[in-house]
Amino acid sequence: MEQELSLINGAKPQPKRLGKNGDGDERHEVIYRAISDAIIKQQLQPGARLREDALTEVFNVSRTGIRKILQRLALEQLVTITPRRGASVTRPTAAEARDVFAARKMVECGLMPEVALHITPQDVSELRDMAKREHKALKAGEQSTAIRLSAAFHERLAQLSGNATLAAFVSQLCSRSSLILAVYGSAGNLGCESHDHEDLINYLAEGDGEKAKAFMNHHLMEIEASLSIVEEEAVAPDLHQIFGMTS
Amino acid sequence: MEQELSLINGAKPQPKRLGKNGDGDERHEVIYRAISDAIIKQQLQPGARLREDALTEVFNVSRTGIRKILQRLALEQLVTITPRRGASVTRPTAAEARDVFAARKMVECGLMPEVALHITPQDVSELRDMAKREHKALKAGEQSTAIRLSAAFHERLAQLSGNATLAAFVSQLCSRSSLILAVYGSAGNLGCESHDHEDLINYLAEGDGEKAKAFMNHHLMEIEASLSIVEEEAVAPDLHQIFGMTS
DNA sequence: GCACCTTAATGCGTATACAATAGTATATGA
DNA sequence: TCATATACTATTGTATACGCATTAAGGTGC
Numbered sequence: 001m002e003q004e005l006s007l008i009n010g011a012k013p014q015p016k017r018l019g020k021n022g023d024g025d026e027r028h029e030v031i032y033r034a035i036s037d038a039i040i041k042q043q044l045q046p047g048a049r050l051r052e053d054a055l056t057e058v059f060n061v062s063r064t065g066i067r068k069i070l071q072r073l074a075l076e077q078l079v080t081i082t083p084r085r086g087a088s089v090t091r092p093t094a095a096e097a098r099d100v101f102a103a104r105k106m107v108e109c110g111l112m113p114e115v116a117l118h119i120t121p122q123d124v125s126e127l128r129d130m131a132k133r134e135h136k137a138l139k140a141g142e143q144s145t146a147i148r149l150s151a152a153f154h155e156r157l158a159q160l161s162g163n164a165t166l167a168a169f170v171s172q173l174c175s176r177s178s179l180i181l182a183v184y185g186s187a188g189n190l191g192c193e194s195h196d197h198e199d200l201i202n203y204l205a206e207g208d209g210e211k212a213k214a215f216m217n218h219h220l221m222e223i224e225a226s227l228s229i230v231e232e233e234a235v236a237p238d239l240h241q242i243f244g245m246t247s
Numbered sequence: 248m249e250q251e252l253s254l255i256n257g258a259k260p261q262p263k264r265l266g267k268n269g270d271g272d273e274r275h276e277v278i279y280r281a282i283s284d285a286i287i288k289q290q291l292q293p294g295a296r297l298r299e300d301a302l303t304e305v306f307n308v309s310r311t312g313i314r315k316i317l318q319r320l321a322l323e324q325l326v327t328i329t330p331r332r333g334a335s336v337t338r339p340t341a342a343e344a345r346d347v348f349a350a351r352k353m354v355e356c357g358l359m360p361e362v363a364l365h366i367t368p369q370d371v372s373e374l375r376d377m378a379k380r381e382h383k384a385l386k387a388g389e390q391s392t393a394i395r396l397s398a399a400f401h402e403r404l405a406q407l408s409g410n411a412t413l414a415a416f417v418s419q420l421c422s423r424s425s426l427i428l429a430v431y432g433s434a435g436n437l438g439c440e441s442h443d444h445e446d447l448i449n450y451l452a453e454g455d456g457e458k459a460k461a462f463m464n465h466h467l468m469e470i471e472a473s474l475s476i477v478e479e480e481a482v483a484p485d486l487h488q489i490f491g492m493t494s
Numbered sequence: 495g496c497a498c499c500t501t502a503a504t505g506c507g508t509a510t511a512c513a514a515t516a517g518t519a520t521a522t523g524a
Numbered sequence: 525t526c527a528t529a530t531a532c533t534a535t536t537g538t539a540t541a542c543g544c545a546t547t548a549a550g551g552t553g554c
Contacts, residue, residue: 025330025537051504051505051506052505052506053504053505053506061538061539062538062539062540063506063539063540064537064538064539064540065537065538065539067506067507068318071315071318072318072322075319075322083272083506083507084505084506084507084544084545084546085505085506085546086505086506095411096411096412099410099411099412099413100412102410102412102413103410103412103413103416106353106354106357106358106413107353107354110353110357111353163346163349163350164342164343164346165343165346165349165350165420166346166349166350169350169416173412272507298534298535298536299535299536300534300535300536308508308509309508309509309510310509310510310536311507311508311509311510312507312508312509314536314537330515330536330537331514331515331516331535331536331537332516332517332535332536333535333536334536
């Protein structure tokens with residue numbers, strides 16, 4: 001549970017305290033991405049605590065900035081902030097897992113016809129490239145990279161619909177899905193295996209929105225089915241319920 | 248454009264600086280709600296600036312807290328934060344308006360069958376009550392109340408589906424819709440008039456999810472059609488495109 | 495020996511102070 | 525009189541300092 005925080009600071013050898021405001025916004029974006037990535041890639045596992053002081057040291061920004069980032073992550077449900085206990089990587093409940101996949105089925109499938117209409121040959125080749133890289137990562141055993149690429153694929157797909165609002169929503173759902181995979185996925189079987197993505201691209205390239213829609217539905221159901229979504233409940237056992245007392 | 252900020256502080260006669268941490272979180276939630284409500288009720292119109300100092304005075308909290316709240320509102324797209332210019336109520340673009348309504352059609356319609364399955368007589372009477380109050384407000388000419396109640400109705404409906412994730416998303420979409428109505432709606436015709444909501448409840452009470460779905464689609468299309476969504480474009484004309492220069 | 499109380503340490507919530515920047519106004523020169 | 529440049533003001537971005545809460549450990553009393 002306790003992990004080394006420094007590992008998420010992949011490419012920033014102490015920014016040298018670049019003072020008050022060396023393009024400040026940029027830095028925050030970078031840090032946000034770093035933490036987000038670390039969570040999605042499961043370098044930071046559900047339940048891992050994210051102490052503000054530790055992050056402050058790692059990224060060399062003040063707590064103010066860290067807090068801003070943590071709150072953003074909290075709104076996206078990647079981290080959970082408990083009032084006086086601090087932030088930690090959220091451990092999705094079974095209900096949340098169900099909700100997220102239901103939402104993905106509804107939105108991502110609904111988007112497919114639109115995508116099929118708008119897609120260009122350029123987009124197709126880009127998607128194929130992404131699928132190829134994902135496949136390669138999977139074969140090389142780089143799980144975290146594969147998960148990340150898979151999420152990126154689904155996000156890119158949603159963007160192609162042209163609806164920025166729904167694309168952003170899908171993006172969030174994909175991030176949360178990565179967490180869900182981390183908690184409820186069995187070791188060997190991590191979603192989006194096989195050639196599903198390649199097949200999906202073919203349908204879209206043909207302009208067959210309905211087939212793509214049906215296939216996406218199947219695809220998501222398969223991923224969900226591969227999970228073992230059972231409530232762990234260890235966190236806060238409901239003593240009232242267990243012992244049948246009212247107060 | 249410049250409005251009186253104090254009007255959003257409806258019911259808090261100076262909390263008397265209740266010190267360091269008198270259930271601090273609670274206060275923030277209240278303030279968040281107050282600002283959010285004021286935007287949705289169009290007491291704060293799109294483009295209105297939200298200066299941190301002013302809010303600090305009105306609500307009697309430090310800028311730190313205000314900033315937190317503003318950032319939350321920004322993530323929900325209710326306010327826009329421009330890097331060194333501060334926060335203002337967002338003025339939705341035409342593209343955003345289209346995206347939001349497309350999203351609402353997809354999600355809210357998709358949720359109807361689920362709602363029809365889960366709904367209880369208790370829920371039905373609650374919804375009828377909400378619809379009645381909305382109608383009354385509309386007849387009494389209380390526009391802002393009516394808009395707020397209408398949004399609340401749609402949100403409650405989404406909640407009844409049992410999917411918290413999608414419900415939260417719908418909630419956001421409804422908030423943004425209020426803004427869109429404020430910008431693109433014609434004066435007289437503010438959405439959700441007539442007895443649409445009552446009819447919808449009837450379909451749901453009968454358990455006819457498909458009819459409810461179709462009706463919801465019609466309902467949302469009607470609202471969207473009543474808007475005059477034309478790009479104002481004054482905001483940030485793309486000079487590169489206009490003058491055809493590459494750099 | 496066990497339980498409870500006290501104390502210390504850790505860590506977050508809040509406020510305040512300082513730095514930097516964008517917008518505005520004014521002054522000066524042509 | 526108009527245009528340009530400079531100085532100023534208003535407002536945000538960032539960091540730091542302080543205070544309270546919670547937790548854990550150690551000591552003392554029973």
